[in-house]
Amino acid sequence: MTVTRFAPSPTGHIHVGNLRTALMNFLIARQSGGEFILRIDDTDPERSKEEYVDAIKEDLEWLGLHWDRVERQSDRLDRYAAAADELRAKGRFYEAFETPVELDLKRKKQLNMGKPPVYDRAALSLSDAEKDALRAERGQGVWRFKLDHARIEWTDGVLGDISIDAASVSDPVLIRQDGQVLYTIASVVDDMEMGVTHVVRGSDHVTNTATQIQIIEALGGTPPSFAHHSLLTGPQGEALSKRLGTLALRDLRARGVQPMALLSLMARLGSSDPVELRDDMGALIDGFDITKFGSAPTKFDVEDLFPLTGRYLQTLALEDVADTVRDIGVPDELAERFWTVTRENIQTLHDLEGWWVRLRDGAEPVIADEDRDFISQAMSLLPDAPFDDGTWSSWTSAVKEATGRKGKGLFMPLRLALTGQARGPEMADLMPLMQVVKARG
Ligand code: GLU
Numbered sequence: 001m002t003v004t005r006f007a008p009s010p011t012g013h014i015h016v017g018n019l020r021t022a023l024m025n026f027l028i029a030r031q032s033g034g035e036f037i038l039r040i041d042d043t044d045p046e047r048s049k050e051e052y053v054d055a056i057k058e059d060l061e062w063l064g065l066h067w068d069r070v071e072r073q074s075d076r077l078d079r080y081a082a083a084a085d086e087l088r089a090k091g092r093f094y095e096a097f098e099t100p101v102e103l104d105l106k107r108k109k110q111l112n113m114g115k116p117p118v119y120d121r122a123a124l125s126l127s128d129a130e131k132d133a134l135r136a137e138r139g140q141g142v143w144r145f146k147l148d149h150a151r152i153e154w155t156d157g158v159l160g161d162i163s164i165d166a167a168s169v170s171d172p173v174l175i176r177q178d179g180q181v182l183y184t185i186a187s188v189v190d191d192m193e194m195g196v197t198h199v200v201r202g203s204d205h206v207t208n209t210a211t212q213i214q215i216i217e218a219l220g221g222t223p224p225s226f227a228h229h230s231l232l233t234g235p236q237g238e239a240l241s242k243r244l245g246t247l248a249l250r251d252l253r254a255r256g257v258q259p260m261a262l263l264s265l266m267a268r269l270g271s272s273d274p275v276e277l278r279d280d281m282g283a284l285i286d287g288f289d290i291t292k293f294g295s296a297p298t299k300f301d302v303e304d305l306f307p308l309t310g311r312y313l314q315t316l317a318l319e320d321v322a323d324t325v326r327d328i329g330v331p332d333e334l335a336e337r338f339w340t341v342t343r344e345n346i347q348t349l350h351d352l353e354g355w356w357v358r359l360r361d362g363a364e365p366v367i368a369d370e371d372r373d374f375i376s377q378a379m380s381l382l383p384d385a386p387f388d389d390g391t392w393s394s395w396t397s398a399v400k401e402a403t404g405r406k407g408k409g410l411f412m413p414l415r416l417a418l419t420g421q422a423r424g425p426e427m428a429d430l431m432p433l434m435q436v437v438k439a440r441g
Contacts, residue, residue: 002034003196006060006067007187009041010052013248014059016266016300017202017232017240023266024200024229026065027288030281037194038067042074043181059249063259064281071194073186080181083189083219084174087145092218093174095141096123097134119144119170143175145185145215152210157200157227158293164210172211188212192221200290203228227290230270235301247302256348260284261308270298277308279315310347321349328353329360334437341429355424359437363420371413374403378414387435392428 004025008014014022029036038060042048060067073080087093096119098106107117123141126134135141149167156162174185191199191212199209206228213223232240240247252262260279267284268275271292278284318325318339325335342355367375378399383391396414400406415427424430 001195002029002032002198003037003194004029004034004198004200005037005039005071005191005194005196006065007039007041007190007201008056009044009047009183010049010056011044011047012052013250014056015244015247015249016252016262016302017244017247019063019249019262020229020232020266020269021201022060022065023063023263024227024288024290025198027267027285028198028200028290029068030285031288034197035068036066037196038070039190039194040070040072040074041183041186042072043077043080043183043186045074045180048074055250059253062253063249063263071190073190076186076190077181079189079193080186083185084143084181086219087174087215090218092146093143094123094146094171095131096144096173097126097131097138097141098123099138116168117170118168121146121171140177140179142173142177144171145174145211145218147171147211147214152213154209154213154223154226157198157225157290158229159203159206159227159295162206162210164207166210166214169207169210172208174215184208184212185215188215188219188221191224192216192219196224198225198227200227200229202231203295204231229290229293230295230298232300233297235299235303237297237299240300252302252305256309256350257305258309258312258348261305261312264312265304265308269300270294270296275304275308277311279312306347313346313349314343316343321352324349324352328356330356331440334433334440337433337436341425341433345423345425358419358421359434362438363418365418366416366420368413368416371417374405374413375417377403378417385435385439387432389428389432392431395431 006022006025008018008022026036028034038057040053040056042053084093103119106120110117123144124146131141147166147169149165151163152166153161153163172184174182176182190196209226209228216223234240234243261277263281263284264278265275267278267288271289272294273287273289273292276287278287313321318336321339322335325339326332330338338356338359342352346352346355378395381395381398381402383395396410399414400410403410411427412422415424416422418427418434419430
């Protein structure tokens, strides 16, 4: 059975970059009737916050990315300790005592000599007596995994065949000086014990994957399939990392982005398939193919979400948005008509309120100086209520006749005078609705 996981660290709100990872893992599991685990990577007690765990769940639920079970790394510390013991017993784990300053110095020296800044394994040649002395002086050391200096190879679901020389990578620290277990080993133990078959994550994890493959093998396991998707950039190709804070899923939700618009974009962006709006999860699952994704950084423009959201909203019936329509104050008997008239001219549901207020209170007319006479002439030709579907057409014909104006020069000033907006629903539909709302008082 296919088992995937989304493994956020609850140290902040999740953003579009995380969503890409979550969605791909979700879709792969659902495509094959497999299992999708939400794994909370909370081994860092200082940075992990319960409020972020709740927020992550809320964001995923909003999107409909339902998980089959939740696992928390903080509940599994004994499992990681057992794995550490196993690596120790197998001679693949060693204690090292260099301070961060010393390590930094070593790195600088190596770089000056044109060498890659790889940990030199000096700790491996310490005698027991030397270790005791260092421990007495500096306290506990960190624990490093001893890589086997061979090539580490795998066929990546996105990047294709990968081959990394283990000697070009530092032996990873798996346990910090204060005893805190680090992600690299915790994740491996979880993936093995939870039967994870496919790991999709960002390409910033490629080196982790290389070391994790060796750790899994050292622990007697079989590595899962790995796929590393490219990282998102801004629309100009600029790094997104600094802006991700403003691209939190909850901010997009607050701006009115609809889940299916966001998911439709993220399930295709960076692949050779075109972005197509899907209005249900089943279609999204069926149409997903990770092999179509490329390794080049993927440009993401948050503004693309709004027209997609608008198109999604057009597919909805009143019952899908009835709460919003009621909340902004539209009386039930006008709700159907209001929604039908406005839905093609909104990008998000937030835009509905503006249209309702304009209908209810009357719009602030916008009249250019050169249109003043024209508008007063037009108003004198306005037929008496009640208005119907034909009112706009017969009125504008009469105005055209009387003023000689036509096309945009005729319609736009009238639209601006009646709605205060240069764009909006069909005037033929809007006019009778305006009048009905006004007549209600
Ligand atoms: N907690 C890790 C992260 O957010 C998980 C990476 C992984 O998928 O293994 O980067």
